[in-house]
Amino acid sequence: xxxxxxxxxxxxxxxxxxxxxxxxxxxxxxxxxxxxxxxxxxxxxxxxxxxxxxxxxxxxxxxxxxxxxxxxxxxxxxxxxxxxxxxxxxxxxxxxxxxxxxxxxxxxxxxxxxxxxxxxxxxxxxx
Numbered sequence: 064x065x066x067x068x069x070x071x072x073x074x075x076x077x078x079x080x081x082x083x084x085x086x087x088x089x090x091x092x093x094x095x096x097x098x099x100x101x102x103x104x105x106x107x108x109x110x111x112x113x114x115x116x117x118x119x120x121x122x123x124x125x126x127x128x129x130x131x132x133x134x135x136x137x138x139x140x141x142x143x144x145x146x147x148x149x150x151x152x153x154x155x156x157x158x159x160x161x162x163x164x165x166x167x168x169x170x171x172x173x174x175x176x177x178x179x180x181x182x183x184x185x186x187x188x189x190x
Contacts, residue, residue: 075116077105078127080113082134082141088158089135089174091179095158096133098180104187105131121148129153134184136165152184156183 076141081096082089096107106127111127112120124130131154142155159165161182163175 076126078079078124078129079105079131079132079133080110080141080145081107082110084135084140086135086165087092087168087175090169090171091163091176092133092135092158093174094171095183099183110141110144113148116148121185124150131156133149133158135159156186156189
């Protein structure tokens with residue numbers, strides 16, 4: 064995919080929580096989170112584990128300096144899950160607001176993934 068994205072979050076310990084929902088945009092959010100880990104932007108964490116209040120995940124999230132939520136659509140499940148667990152989301156990205164229409168098609172289009180990754184990189188580089 065693209066070159067390394069440097070996060071303007073200004074923290075070495077960044078937690079990335081994707082939505083991974085049952086749509087193309089949810090699955091794109093998950094792919095973007097994986098790529099951000101590969102680019103060493105932060106550490107991907109389990110959003111569902113936060114909803115379940117899994118002790119280890121809660122502790123990891125609490126020790127994070129910054130939290131990024133990547134939602135697939137405006138339902139904002141990742142952000143809401145984090146907030147309901149008492150976490151402040153420092154950066155919130157919604158894939159369907161990046162020019163990608165939400166569908167039930169799980170055969171992801173690589174051009175949409177690449178577009179989303181590029182736009183997410185731009186968002187993270189901005190303040």
